[in-house]
Structure formats: C-alpha cells, structure tokens
Amino acid sequence: MRGTFLLAGATATGKSAVVQYLAEQRGAALLSADAMLVYRGMDIGTAKPSQEERLRVPYYGLDCVTPAETFSSARWLESLAQSETAPLRFVTGGTGLYFSLLLRGLDPAPPVDSERRAALEALPLAELQARLAQRKVTLEDMQNPRRLIRALEILESGGSLPRGWGSKAKVKLPALLWPRALLHARIAERVRKMYQSGLLEETRALRTAYPEWSRTANQAIGYAEAGAVLDGKVTRVEAIEQTIIRTRQLARRQETYLRGQFEVTWIACSSSDTVPMIAERVWAVWEKEGAAKLATL
RNA sequence: GGCGCGAUAGCCAAGCGGUUAGGCAGAGGACUGCAAAUCCUUUUAGAUCAGUUCGACUCUGAUUCGCGCCU
Numbered sequence: 001m002r003g004t005f006l007l008a009g010a011t012a013t014g015k016s017a018v019v020q021y022l023a024e025q026r027g028a029a030l031l032s033a034d035a036m037l038v039y040r041g042m043d044i045g046t047a048k049p050s051q052e053e054r055l056r057v058p059y060y061g062l063d064c065v066t067p068a069e070t071f072s073s074a075r076w077l078e079s080l081a082q083s084e085t086a087p088l089r090f091v092t093g094g095t096g097l098y099f100s101l102l103l104r105g106l107d108p109a110p111p112v113d114s115e116r117r118a119a120l121e122a123l124p125l126a127e128l129q130a131r132l133a134q135r136k137v138t139l140e141d142m143q144n145p146r147r148l149i150r151a152l153e154i155l156e157s158g159g160s161l162p163r164g165w166g167s168k169a170k171v172k173l174p175a176l177l178w179p180r181a182l183l184h185a186r187i188a189e190r191v192r193k194m195y196q197s198g199l200l201e202e203t204r205a206l207r208t209a210y211p212e213w214s215r216t217a218n219q220a221i222g223y224a225e226a227g228a229v230l231d232g233k234v235t236r237v238e239a240i241e242q243t244i245i246r247t248r249q250l251a252r253r254q255e256t257y258l259r260g261q262f263e264v265t266w267i268a269c270s271s272s273d274t275v276p277m278i279a280e281r282v283w284a285v286w287e288k289e290g291a292a293k294l295a296t297l
Numbered sequence: 298g299g300c301g302c303g304a305u306a307g308c309c310a311a312g313c314g315g316u317u318a319g320g321c322a323g324a325g326g327a328c329u330g331c332a333a334a335u336c337c338u339u340u341u342a343g344a345u346c347a348g349u350u351c352g353a354c355u356c357u358g359a360u361u362c363g364c365g366c367c368u
Binding site (some may be wrong): 011033034035036045046065068070071073074075077092094095096097098100101104105106107109110111112115140141142143144145147150153154159162164165166180212214215219220221222223224245247248249250252253254256257259260261284 | 327331
C-alpha cells in the first residue's frame with residue numbers, strides 16, 4: 001500500500017495512538033495535522049508523541065516553532081511538503097482546517113502582513129463592518145472580527161475572497177467518534193494526568209525559556225490555565241476544571257467542523273475497545289476507501 | 298423545643314400578581330493563511346400541599362429541608 005491516508009477526530013479520541021500503532025506495523029511516516037503540536041517544548045499539554053514513539057516512526061509537523069513565534073496554516077503546508085518523500089504516509093490531528101488545506105487546497109490570497117493586521121485589529125467592530133459595507137461585501141458572520149479582518153486584508157491588497165469550502169462538493173474523511181459522555185470522561189482523565197505528569201512545571205520552564213509567547217501559544221488549552229496557577233490567579237483545582245471544560249468545548253467544535261466540511265466516515269469507538277481493535281477498523285476503512293486524493297497545492 | 302432567615306433550571310444568581318432576567322455548564326451551527334482561535338443560535342425553572350385571585354414563581358397558611366440565633 002502506498003499513498004496518504006487520513007484519520008481525523010476530536011481531541012482525546014485516541015487518534016495518535018491508533019496511527020502510531022498502524023505506522024509501526026506498516027512502516028509509514030506520520031504527519032501531524034495539529035496547530036498546537038507545532039510548538040517546541042509544549043509536550044505534556046498537547047499530548048505530543050513521546051521521544052520513544054518518535055524514534056520508531058518518522059514524524060513530520062512537530063516542533064516547528066517556539067512558543068514565542070507565530071505559526072500559520074500556510075506554514076503547516078511546509079511540513080506537508082517535507083513529508084512528500086514518504087511512500088506511505090498517515091496524517092492525523094485535531095485541526096480540521098489543516099485537513100481542509102490537504103483535501104481542498106488553498107485559494108490564492110495574500111499572506112498576512114503583520115502591520116496591516118495590527119492596524120485592522122485596532123479598529124472597532126463597527127468600523128470593520130463599515131469598511132466591508134463600502135465595498136459592498138457581506139460575510140455570513142458579520143459579528144466576527146477575525147473573519148472581517150481577514151476579508152479586509154485580502155480585499156485591501158487587491159485580492160478577491162475565496163468562495164468557501166463548505167459550498168463545494170464534500171470530500172471523504174475518516175474520523176474516530178466516541179459517544180459524547182465517554183469522550184468527556186476521557187478528556188477529564190487526560191487533563192488530570194497532564195497535571196500529574198508535570199504540566200505546571202513544564203509551563204514554568206517554558207516561561208523561563210520564552211518570556212513572551214505568541215498569541216496562539218498563550219491561548220493554548222492547558223497552558224493558559226497552568227499559567228494562571230503560576231500567577232496565583234486560580235487554584236490548581238480550578239485550573240484543572242477549566243482546562244477540562246475548554247477541552248470539551250474544543251472537541252465539540254472539532255466534530256462540528258468535520259460534519260460541516262467533509263463527508264465523514266465515522267469510526268465508532270466504545271469503552272471496551274483497545275488500540276489494536278480500533279486500528280483494525282481504521283485500516284479496513286483505509287483499504288476500502290483507498291488513499292486520499294490530495295488537492296494540488 | 299422556641300425564634301428568625303432561606304428554598305428559583307446541572308451550577309451561580311435577579312426582578313416581577315399577567316409580557317425573555319442574566320451568567321456558567323450542556324447542545325446545535327459557521328469557518329480559506331491566528332483554528333486549542335474567533336463568532337452565531339439555543340433546551341431545561343420556581344421544594345411540597347392547600348388557599349386568595351380572572352390569573353401565583355411572586356400574596357397567605359401548613360409541611361419538608363437547609364442555615365443562623367436563643368433555651
């Protein structure tokens with residue numbers, strides 16, 4: 001078997017373990033499709049594959065930047081390109097946007113200009129809306145400054161807005177799915193383990209190494225709350241609780257994105273399943289559906 | 298035992314004799330270079346029983362439970 005095979009799914013569904021297992025078994029390379037695993041040193045809170053696991057399988061898409069740097073989806077495409085040489089490649093991760101890039105491509109648009117972005121971010125929402133109104137442009141989501149700003153960046157530099165992935169024919173994507181209640185239990189357990197494994201200490205060390213973090217790294221689930229503990233703003237117990245809640249909310253949004261953007265082949269999991277059992281099901285889906293048809297980038 | 302205060306949704310918490318409290322959590326949705334981000338929508342009430350009233354979560358009484366004080 002050759003080619004690229006994908007496995008999506010919400011956080012804490014066990015994607016990584018399943019794909020690690022399959023990669024070891026089949027001699028594949030792994031590409032992480034995750035916007036947080038790119039941060040060097042953010043290991044415990046992102047549930048990054050261990051050094052041992054990484055020695056057994058070639059990995060791409062990990063540790064691309066420091067927490068002080070700003071990452072971007074365009075930048076992730078570099079990791080994708082690096083992994084091209086592998087004859088058999090498995091891609092897994094929780095960032096649905098990256099699967100969109102992989103399967104649907106990226107319409108031409110100007111890269112982010114940090115000065116222009118900062119200028120737009122300083123504007124009130126009403127001003128952003130007014131500027132779009134001047135250009136007779138309406139977005140679906142006129143309350144969302146993020147999207148208004150990006151639209152203005154593209155328009156003000158002479159580009160035209162992408163048509164939208166959601167409106168195009170959906171592409172197939174396999175994903176793991178747990179009953180919500182079980183997933184919530186898995187999330188709670190995982191967060192507690194992160195604290196037992198030293199998330200606070202890791203955060204403290206990273207803050208020493210990098211006093212200023214990029215906005216995205218700063219907001220990373222687990223690290224934001226651990227930082228609040230270190231600053232004495234919340235207790236450890238409160239931070240654990242808040243991290244669990246934010247992770248649950250992330251998982252819900254991840255599933256919503258997959259449902260909305262892809263024709264998902266859901267691979268159902270239950271509490272009695274082991275990693276090899278789920279891996280077998282994933283492999284069966286991959287064999288049946290064939291290698292992913294990637295967009296030409 | 299007596300007196301007082303309280304009881305509102307999974308949690309916190311208001312006003313009101315008739316028209317949506319609100320927040321959090323949960324659920325659904327959007328998404329093209331920050332995505333673990335950003336934004337939109339939204340279910341679930343009035344401890345129990347009786348009374349007053351056209352109409353009670355709101356007023357009255359009893360009961361139950363909780364808290365405080367007294368003996």
